[in-house]
Amino acid sequence: MAPRDRFDDPQNPDALVTLALPEELQGQALELVDPEGLPLARMAPDGALTALTHAQYGPFRRLHLSPARAREAYAGRAWVPVDDALTTDEIDRIRRRGPVVLLALVGAGTSTLSRVALLRATLAAADALPDAVVVAVPLASHGDSDSARTADARLRDQVVATYAAGDPVWPLPERRVAPAPSDFPAAVAEVVRRDRPAPGEQGLVLFFTGLSGSGKSTLAQALMDLILEHGERSVTSLDGDVVRRNLSAGLTFSKADRETNIRRIGWVAAEISRHGGLAVCSPIAPFAQTRAEVREMVESAGGAFFLVHVATPVEECERRDRKGLYAKARRGEIPEFTGISSPYEEPDDADVRVDTTGRSIPDALDDVIRALAASGHLDLPLSSQRRLPDVADPVAPIAPTSVTPATAPTPAPTAEVTSTQATPPQVRPAPTAPTRAAQPAADDEPLSVLFVCTANVCRSPFMEFTARQMVGTSLDVASTGTHVHPGSVFDRVIGEFLPADVPQAWLKRFRSHPVSSELVEIADLVLTAEASHVERLVNDNPRAFRKIFTLGQWVETVAGSDLRGRALIEWAGDNRAPATPEQDIPDPYRRGRGPARQAAERIDELMQVALPPLVLDRNLD
């Protein structure tokens, strides 16, 4: 930039060769270093610069020549400033001029090309010319304002003139319209295409922000499941809670630590997007400025940033209070709790805003899917186009009718029931839910046991019927599922392996029923077929953790204890054996008679141990 020898030169106020120093460094002697710490220049307190060495950093370093070195190598050629990928027409024009230096001004890239791609495109153009070489000059532009453009043009003319030092300079005519891909030679077009992939091929960061309990993790997880089911892309999850357990372990919830946490997430996500990957982040990220920094990090890594504002209001999040944190925050036990005692700045730059209040998860997720499809980044099927059940809704707002009221009349026994001599007259026909209202049970009242599997058509009703047949009304039993088509019938294949004296009427009258938080709350004990069911139920009902077990886990836990009834359940809550996959009862549904028989035998075997200690009336076991 000779003759300039300093930043912020008062003699050339419009030259924009500036260095913004923090106040405490102003007026001091400084060393300027590259990102790896190599000293490049010394700066005197008055701003005068002394070069120490050439920069040795970054791609195509060999092409970044100072004017002196460039002249040493290429004096006598014509100099052509290049600030975008060259079209076929422009290359033809240059060809007519003879030997040239293409002086690539790669300060900030262009609106459509990164710096490094601008250099690659210029090299590809040089290859198409008989005698052209490339020199890179990191000359940045300072913005779109008229004054910045004027100053930029002046600085650029000066820099180009310094390189040419009297040799001819041939600027290309200004473009009237932006070139189309077909205007470039194939090799240049390929550089342009790779550098700016179509939205569907670009790295992508899906960033969910919102209050604790708003539904970020739930929606993010459902979306990731869907992406994986789709199978075209892999995903990295950066969930708020998970990040805080590893990447950000030790950070607090002060403003500074939250910012650090979000910047770390942003940095990792940006790196993932740099490689064309897909990252799904779901921290609270309460501050607009930090979210903007993440956007900037991602975009400068070449990725796309897609912001989902999970805008569930604080009243609803507090009503859900999945983790009991709002209650603690209200009691002052958690300081700086977002939405209560720490701010959440609503985004005004969200790509989609979803309030999950009163909506099912698939329905809320569809809003995100629609917005993503419109952006061109990701095309996933809406829930209405998917075969159900896949993203089922474990916590769809519960209609009052879904809990059997305590006063529900017992359905009249059918002819089959009355004709089945094995049916004790006091046994209710198969209920779809425990019939006790949500009130504390008297000590001598039968315990209620809720069996849970996936669709509530096979394993859990089998457990329900087996239990009822074994202990009659000594236990209040019911069954439900985590992913249910409500109203489905009992699976006849596993039904074949029920004890012969189970009344057919129970089977006939059975209809499937989804699990709900109310049902879990009412039950004294919840027994599931698989560990994944426990996980799901505990996730949605964390406070019920102590009474939810897999059937196999329950049997292993209580084996050897002399306790009975409620005391046993309480004890088991504190002494639970781990739920291992070996104890699971695999789903035999639609897998034929063999697996159905195995599941039936295993359930039967476990029930023999699981139930007797739960029965309060000792005469019945």
Ligand SMILES: Nc1ncnc2c1ncn2[C@@H]1O[C@H](COP(=O)(O)OS(=O)(=O)O)[C@@H](OP(=O)(O)O)[C@H]1O
């Ligand atoms: N003081 C306070 N404020 C907000 N949240 C708190 C706090 N203390 C603990 N938690 C739990 O931490 C989860 C939020 O962590 P994040 O990393 O997402 O927060 S932040 O983005 O750094 O603000 C958040 O989890 P989610 O419910 O998944 O959002 C809370 O469970």
Ligand SMILES: Nc1ncnc2c1ncn2[C@@H]1O[C@H](COP(=O)(O)OP(=O)(O)O)[C@@H](O)[C@H]1O
């Ligand atoms: N439509 C919905 N979308 C997402 N979550 C919902 C919806 N309806 C109810 N919920 C429930 O709200 C809670 C949201 O919790 P979570 O996803 O962990 O939130 P966050 O990650 O924002 O803290 C879960 O218990 C979830 O089942």
